Structures are given as structure tokens and as C-alpha cells.
Amino acid sequence: MMISLFNRILAILVTLAVLIGAVVTIGVAIQAWPTDILQGWFEPQLQMVSDAPGTTRVAIIAMAVIAAVGMISLLLAEILPLRESVVHTLSVTEKGIATIENDSLCLLAERTGETIHGVRDVRCYVRERQDGLRVHCNAHVALGANLLEINPEMKTKVRETIQQLTGMPVARVDVKYKYHPDKRGHVSVR
Numbered sequence: 001m002m003i004s005l006f007n008r009i010l011a012i013l014v015t016l017a018v019l020i021g022a023v024v025t026i027g028v029a030i031q032a033w034p035t036d037i038l039q040g041w042f043e044p045q046l047q048m049v050s051d052a053p054g055t056t057r058v059a060i061i062a063m064a065v066i067a068a069v070g071m072i073s074l075l076l077a078e079i080l081p082l083r084e085s086v087v088h089t090l091s092v093t094e095k096g097i098a099t100i101e102n103d104s105l106c107l108l109a110e111r112t113g114e115t116i117h118g119v120r121d122v123r124c125y126v127r128e129r130q131d132g133l134r135v136h137c138n139a140h141v142a143l144g145a146n147l148l149e150i151n152p153e154m155k156t157k158v159r160e161t162i163q164q165l166t167g168m169p170v171a172r173v174d175v176k177y178k179y180h181p182d183k184r185g186h187v188s189v190r
Contacts, residue, residue: 012078012079015071019067019071021042021067022065023068024037024046025046025060025061026061026065028046029050029052029057029060029061029064035047035049035050085101085102085103086128087099087100087101088101088168090166105133105166105168106124106126108161108162108165109122109135109158109161109162112158112162113139116153118150119141119145120141121140122139123137124137124138124158125137129171131169132172133168133169133170134172135172135173136176137154137173138175138178139175139177140180143179143181151175151177154173154175155175
């Protein structure tokens with residue numbers, strides 16, 4: 001833990017130093033700042049940047065901009081926390097805790113929805129609320145599929161499967177349908 005914190009701080013400091021160097025180089029190259037801006041540090045190198053011919057100066061500015069953008073990206077990656085997977089608690093007993101990741105619940109809902117006749121592909125998102133899970137699915141269905149038949153079956157199967165396999169209550173299942181064109185190019189209506 002302590003080494004990890006030290007490594008992150010060290011990475012941030014090095015990244016800031018490179019970023020400052022890139023910004024100073026750009027400022028000197030466009031002659032917005034004097035070559036002695038760092039009070040003697042790197043003054044000969046900055047003088048060379050200031051005295052460089054036009055095409056060389058453009059190349060130096062381009063490399064400094066690339067370095068600055070890279071360092072800003074690295075800073076954001078180090079400073080912003082990584083998105084951690086949402087974990088739902090299934091049960092807590094004296095023998096331990098059982099959990100399931102949100103991605104697994106989404107996968108379960110998607111595969112359940114894909115078993116329904118006429119459904120081609122499903123993408124689901126699950127959120128936990130006080131009254132139970134809320135499942136939102138985006139389903140691609142075959143052109144000509146009867147949504148009046150698919151809709152209740154989809155909602156019921158997704159709700160029952162999640163409740164049976166996880167024991168978690170499902171408060172709501174919302175489904176958004178989109179017809180997926182087939183290769184035939186025509187619709188057969190019964």
C-alpha cells in the first residue's frame with residue numbers, strides 16, 4: 001500500500017516536470033518567454049530552441065505539444081480513480097459474504113433475453129435501487145417479430161431468471177426495442 005502510494009506520487013511528480021518542460025519549450029520556441037525563464041536551468045538548451053530555424057522550430061513545437069498532451073493524459077489517468085465494478089451483495093452469513101458483479105447480472109439478463117424467439121441481440125444495464133433491481137434492456141428484434149408477444153415474455157423471463165438465480169428482487173424491467181433488418185428485405189405478417 002505504501003509503495004503503491006509512493007509510486008503514484010513519484011509518477012505524478014515526474015509527469016508534472018515533463019509537462020512543465022514541454023510548456024516552457026513551447027513558450028520559448030514561439031518567443032513568448034525569454035530563454036532565461038528557468039533562471040539558469042537549461043538555458044543553453046532553451047537558447048538553441050529559440051535560435052532554431054523555422055522548420056526545426058515547428059518540429060520542436062510539435063514534439064513539445066505531443067509530450068504535453070501525453071503528460072496531461074497520464075496525469076488524468078493517475079489522479080482520477082479507476083471505475084470499479086459495482087458489486088451486489090447476495091447474502092451475508094457468519095460463514096462469509098456472497099456477492100455478484102453488476103457485469104454478471106447484465107450478462108445474465110442479456111443471455112436470457114436472447115433465448116426468446118425473434119430477439120437477435122440484447123444489451124442490458126442493471127442498477128440497484130431501494131425497491132430492488134432495475135433492468136434496462138435494448139433489444140434488436142427480427143423485422144416482422146410481434147412485439148406484443150415478445151414484450152411480456154422478455155420482461156417475465158428476465159425478471160424470473162435474475163430472481164431465481166441470485167435471490168435478488170427485481171423491481172422493474174424496461175425494454176427498448178429496435179427492429180433489425182433481415183437479408184430478405186420484406187416483412188411477412190401473419
